[in-house]
Amino acid sequence: MKRTLILAASALALAVPGVYVAADDALPKVESPPPVRISPSQYQQSVADIFGTSIKVTGRFEPEVRDEGLMALGGRKVSITDTGLERYDDLARTVAAQVIDAKHRAALIPCTPQNVKAADDACTRAFVTSIGRLVYRRALTDAEISRKVKAAGDAANTLHDFYAGISAVVADMLISPNFLFRQRDIEPDPAHAGSMRLTGYAKATTLASFLWNTAPDDLLLKAAESGDIHTKDGLKRQVDRMVSAGSMEGGVRAFFSDMLGFSDFETLSKDPNFFPRYTLKVRDQSEEQTLRTIVDHVVKRQGDYRDLYTTPNTFLTRSLAALYNVPLVELVDNGQPERWIPYSYQPGDPRAGILAQASFVALHSPSGRTSPTGRGKALRENILCQAVPPPPGNVDFKFVQDTSNPVYKTTRDRLTAHRSEAMCAGCHKITDPIGLALENFDSAGGYRTEENGAKIDTSGDLSGVKFDGPVGLAKVLHDDPALTSCVAKRVFSYGAGRAPLPGEAEFALVQKKFTDSKYNVLELMRQVAMSDALYILPAPKTP
Amino acid sequence: MNLKRMLRPSSSVLAAGALVASAIAAAPAHAETRGYVVSWFATATYSQDFKNNCPQNKNGGRYGNSVKALMTIGYTEEEAVKIMATQDALLGPEYMKKIESRARVNGKPASIYNYPEAVADPMIELSSGKYAFGFDLGSKNNDAKFEDPETHLKVDNQLWRAVGCVESFKAVAPDIPYFEDLTWHLMIDSAPAWAFQVTGDDLSKDGKVTVTFDKTVQHLMRDASGNVMTNATYVIDPSPRSHNVFQGEIKDGELRINSGNLYLEGELPYYTEISLANTHMRIKQESDGKLLGYWGGYTDWKKFVYMYTARGGINGEDVVGMYHALKKLADYNPDPKSGQNQMISTAYRMEATTVYLATTDGKIIAKPGSLPAPAAEKVADK
Amino acid sequence: MTPTSLMTRRRALKGMMAGSAVTVGLPILDCMLNESGNAFAATGAPIPLRFATWFWALGLGEAEYRPKTAGTDYELPPQLAPLKPFQKKMNLFSGGEVFLDGQSNNTHFTGVQGHMTGRVSGGSEYYGSVDALVGDVIGNGTRFRSIEVACDGDPRDSWSARTSSGRQPAEVSPLALYTRIFGPEFKDPNAAEFTPDPQIMVRRSVLSGVSEERQDLMRNLGATDRARLDNYFTSLRSLEQKLDIQLQKPEPLPACTKPKQPEKEEKQALNIATEAMARHNQFAELLAHALACGQTRVANLCITQGMSGLRREGDPTNHHTYTHEEPVDPVLGYQVKSAWFTALYMQALHDYAAVLDGIQEGEKTLLDRMILYAYTDHGAPRLHSLRNYPFVLLGSANGRMKTGMHIPKPGDAATRVGLTVQQIMGVPVSAWGVGSNRVTSPISEVMA
Secondary structure, eight states: OHHHHHGGGGGGGGOOTTOSEEOOSSSOEEOOOOOEEOOHHHHHHHHHHHHOTTSOOOSOOOOOOOBTTBHHHHTTTOOOOHHHHHHHHHHHHHHHHHHTSTTTHHHHSSSOOSOTTSOOHHHHHHHHHHHHHHHTTSOOOHHHHHHHHHHHHHHHHHHTOHHHHHHHHHHHHHTSHHHHEEOOOEEEOTTSTTOEEEOHHHHHHHHIIIIISSOOOHHHHHHHHHSGGGSHHHHHHHHHHHHTSTTHHHHHHHHHHHHTTGGGGGGOOOOTTTOTTOOHHHHHHHHHHHHHHHIIIIIISOOBGGGGGTOOEEEEOHHHHHHHTOOOOOOSOTTSOOOOEEEEOOTTOTTOSGGGSHHHHTTTSOSSSOOHHHHHHHIIIIISOOOOOOOOSSOOOTTOOOTTOSSOOSHHHHHHHHHTSHHHHHHHHHHHHHHHTTTTBOTTSOBOSEETTEEOOOEEEETTEEEEHHHHHHHHHHTOHHHHHHHHHHHHHHHHTSOOOTTOHHHHHHHHHHHHTTSBHHHHHHHHHHOGGGTEEOOOOOO | OHHHHHHSOTTHHHHHHHHHHHHHHHSOTTOEEEEEEEEEEEEOOOOTTHHHHOTTOOSOOHHHHHHHHHHHTTOOHHHHHHHHHHSOSSOOHHHHHHHHTOEEETTEEEOTTTOGGGSOOOOOOOOOOSBOOSBOOOOSOGGGOEEOTTTOOEEBOHHHHHHTTSGGGOOOTTSOOHHHHHHHHHHTTTSEEEEEEEEESOTTSOEEEEEEEEEEEEEOOBOTTSSBOTTOEEEBOOOGGGOEEEEEEEETTEEEEOSOOEEEEOOSSTTSEEEEEEEEEEEEEOTTSOEEEEEEEEEEHHHHHHHHHHHHOSSSOOHHHHHHHHHHHOOEEEOTTTOOEEEEEEEEEEEEEEEEEEOTTSOEEEBOOOOOOOOGGGGGGO | OOHHHHHHHHHHHHHHHTSSOOOEEOOOOSOOBOTTSSBBTTTOOBOOOEEEEEEESSTTOSSOOOOSSOBSSOOOOGGGGGGGGGGGGEEEEEEEBOOOTTOOOOTTTHHHHHHHHSOOOSSOOOOOOHHHHHHHHHOTTSSBSOEEEETTSOTTOOOOEETTTEEOOOBOOHHHHHHHHHSTTOOOTTOSEEOOOHHHHHHHHHHHHHHTTHHHHHTTOOHHHHHHHHHHHHHHHHHHHHHHHHTSOOOOOTTOOOOOOOOOOSOSOOOBHHHHHHHHHHHHHHHHHHHHTTSBSEEEEESSOSSOOOBOTTOOSBHHHHHHHSOOOTTTSSOHHHHHHHHHHHHHHHHHHHHHHTSEETTEETGGGEEEEEEESOSBGGGTBOSSEEEEEESOTTTTBOOSOEEEOTTSBTHHHHHHHHHHTTOOOSOBOSGGGOBOSOOGGGBO
């Protein structure tokens, strides 16, 4: 099939970027959707699933890029720079060296060579065939297998070490674009004349990435190989199996980490002089706190998505509890690592809900003082899917005086002065009133009621609804329809690898099912996973 | 041992504890309790004026003590200096063995640490300065008293007289004497913390308070600056061994305790325990909400020697000299038979950080908060 | 070195490798430079040009910095005072502007996009920065096409982008950079012995297997995605080239010494300005040695991103916020707190130049053999202005650039500085930039 399509290659130069349609003399042609560079967490999870969790992935990745609100969408636009490839090469060799070390070789290599100091093509072939299918997310072609067996053999003979050959070929597979990019190959869709669909392998890959944040397992690949995955029932069987499996937790974590911008934690730091309770441990724990809260609410309780913003239930460690200034009784003996302890806030506590957690209020604050504008912008963009325009080029900041100005004691005072400028008012009025409601949380997420000796006013408004403080904000947010439509849009984009098109029926269906499920995020993910939008590329409209 | 029994809260203190516990239960609903952990602790030194304290300056540091130690096993000073030139910072084992076993018991070599009485008193220099931190514990010997550099009141602190001219105790707060510092900062990440609660009807103003000391089951938690983290939660060790209840008063923003026994079990080599008789305390709140203050009273001088010996060894520290100095200066609780005082007056400096305190059943019994602040004009006292 | 000779040597080594590892002994020559010091005596190859870029955030503050006179013997403005020792070895270009041509000013980004890539767009496209264009000409044949570092711990702080693959991530750890350059894979160019590493031979031959997968992958892809995959393969070729170079005996470089290994950093992200400057100086040391040791010819350093989050210790407000919020001191005429940061950055630039100038290569210093190109994101940061950009260029590119001058070009396209530098460094380009930012002639005053 692929062979007939390649004929059209000469016409491709004319293709418009981002549109799946290219003109051809003979017939309109559908192009494959963009390959997606796998994320650092998918890399790690794939290695853990393929080679085992005892293989350490140490090293750095190329930074991710956000597009239309998600790193997952950025992945379809980025390539790999030469510095980036150097990093992937380092990572690949670190993993490959562990695969063949004394601790792992017996478990991971299905045979023992006749002579450990020389090539053993038969054994290499067995290894490459089985591991290659998992790494490339599809069966390798005979030519690919032969090529790798030969490369491993040459390496083994040069270095007089069979396992060095295996290591070389593992490293080779791990820097291949077949691994580093999720390929989304297509084939004609027998069910819809003229349309194309993802191949079975590409479907399996999409599902594994979307729901489990990893490479497809053997059962998914088998469903692809048997064609089962192309039937409605077959697809449902896989989706149901995946949604109810333990690995779903990893998938939910990966999605929310992406949507909430948690990759920024890597470069987040606070001034220890101002925020001594914000230790590096607390930084890592604050990310984990929110993910635990989400997993508990979304996966374990299958609660209403909106309640995430008001839920009193969370998990704390002693360090985090100190940051939030709440008592947390830990009875485990002295000297044990800190444990996660379920914690519920009293009704009306401003620290309830995930917006009040350090993963939001600290992540979106500079290292020294808060930025209500930054928090408001993050809330609009990450949680409500609303665009906030960038600041204009020629702004006079003369009204924003320094913090020691006796007239403008609080951040609210300073921003109000700034907002009186007509030029600034337009944007700041959509960010600041919601950001100011979170001023009870300092730059590190600590709870406070005063700033520079003045009581903090936390009144605000969101889309015309007035409220007071974090509790009021969470309630208004809870009832804002943008909250649920945004997460539906993000889940859809995350699964489909593209944002929903205006008026797209498949997305409308997903949204309806989400509403019907009382905003159950697992149901949302299930619906998206079943949607044709992920797998079918409609026939191009004839001009 | 009598003394030990006396210091343990076995009978009298325990009874007091029970009494107060019921008193708390019966207290009015609006009684409030603040929680603290001891975040800095050391012998209260006053080395600001070392020259006047120790005009002879003869105790010497590691080098001088090593030379003196060599002379105790028969070398001349000249020879000892020559030997020292061949040694690294520490005296080698070939010398140490002889030095440490030079005591003679029934004509046989014995350890000077086990038999300090069997070695002559080397007469270390004692502090002859005017100042020491602490409290007037009521001793009769007025001539032996110091003056507190802050309160300018009379002070019983004979332990300071003994250690005041020893190099490793030359520390100006917030520095901690060397060996105590080693212990404290190395061990607080694993040793259970000491906590206390201040309970009163209205802690926004001066008045009577109850102060309860306990050991916790958790070690101190550090913050991003390496200090002790504020507002963490600690669970009180339910064992009564280290449970102490005192009646005190906050006056002019200063919390004072003027009697009673204190016993806190420690898991740090230098502070295997803190035990005080006739306990006195004065504690003030700093501007950052931390408490800073002094604890004083009488402690068992032999236990102090034990802690000191366990750390210092002879390299740099004249352990025998310290033994004899403390024995001479001990000023409380004479042995009924020999008349030798078994306890010595002393003082500690401590800082405490606000925390939550809980019992093992998960109940929060104390919260972070503030105490009445000292009047500002007091600072201008000098 | 031509590709042919590279191939020949590789083949030769490959032949020798069939047996056991071989040792190719080459003596260090007593005098490795020719009499004029411009070329290696042994090979006659010219001493290579080097290029370094250096980004600092938020310009020179709100006050006017432009010296009153042009040409030589101008009075250095107070903002640049730390560079006084190098006034004769540098040029100051002032007054340049980035034109928006109707696009929006994406603050702290669009200006750099304009003068570093010649093209302003409303979006975040960023391809083909000046350093990469220069690197395409001078950077071949070294282990690293270029090296990028950022001093505040954010790997995204990088303005270096190949024409194809976009911005390179920055190295944020001095120790990691040291290990990457001077770790086990470093071959001392002045070592008498050279033993090609059989492990690298194997890696090199396995990589060619990866490139054979290209054909299959390209099927069915649209033009954009084909280009993306091609970028991957370009990067793969760079990796192959890096390994090729490690299999050859390097040219001796008398100025090359191995720097001291930095200590392990406690934290990645820094936001105290003085700590970032300390890291800057560690990086400066490593980059200078990497340039002297022929490991790369292009080095790019960013102190921070444009919206600098650096703070003065004990002060919660960062530099970026100060540039907007701090009133101009009515007596002094500038923003006092913001100026503190600028002075710190310029001191760092001085320190970097001093390290480069302290490495002797024949009769000249490493700094003389290169250009250190210092640039910023806004001409006047308080209002996010794209006018009156300062550029400070240190070094003379082996005598190709005249120095010691102030060149005011008020209202001129800032891209002219970029074009000038490309021409000096030997990029065969006569015009550069798009729309109003297009320039067709260099700044002739400095062309030697």
